Amino acid sequence: MKAVLALSLLTSAVSGSVVFSLSTELNGQGIRKSWVVDRWKCHNLAEDGIDNQASWAFVDAGLANGCDLYDDADCKGRSLFVKKNNSNILGPGPVNLTDYNFDNIASSFSCV
Numbered sequence: 001m002k003a004v005l006a007l008s009l010l011t012s013a014v015s016g017s018v019v020f021s022l023s024t025e026l027n028g029q030g031i032r033k034s035w036v037v038d039r040w041k042c043h044n045l046a047e048d049g050i051d052n053q054a055s056w057a058f059v060d061a062g063l064a065n066g067c068d069l070y071d072d073a074d075c076k077g078r079s080l081f082v083k084k085n086n087s088n089i090l091g092p093g094p095v096n097l098t099d100y101n102f103d104n105i106a107s108s109f110s111c112v
């Protein structure tokens with residue numbers, strides 16, 4: 001079962017997607033989740049048990065400019081765009097959502 005999951009993650013990474021991470025405490029602490037997702041697809045955080053709990057976000061690598069976080073499920077409501085890390089110079093690197101008035105707000109995300 002684990003091997004199958006790892007293989008499917010690898011396959012989607014190869015086909016061009018983005019690695020996105022959220023955590024429930026500042027600075028990548030607390031419960032931390034990472035996803036390999038396709039662009040434009042909406043992902044609801046209730047599925048991961050961290051609805052309205054994210055305090056930190058990091059768009060690591062992949063074929064996307066960044067990811068939008070949304071206040072409501074199904075990528076609706078107020079949103080915050082988090083740019084992809086780019087040497088921490090062109091992009092912000094990891095962000096504390098407290099700095100963007102988006103602490104414990106996100107219910108879904110979509111990478112674009």
Ligand SMILES: *[C@@H]1O[C@H](CO)[C@@H](O)[C@H](O)[C@H]1NC(C)=O
Pocket residue numbers: 026027094095096
């Ligand atoms: C996020 O917050 C932590 C704790 O306050 C701090 O150590 C860290 O430098 C912050 N990171 C950013 C990117 O601002």
Ligand SMILES: *[C@@H]1O[C@H](CO)[C@@H](O)[C@H](O)[C@H]1NC(C)=O
Pocket residue numbers: 085086087088093094
């Ligand atoms: C951001 O990306 C650069 C390479 O582009 C890498 O050297 C750096 O470690 C990354 N930052 C983090 C926090 O992973």
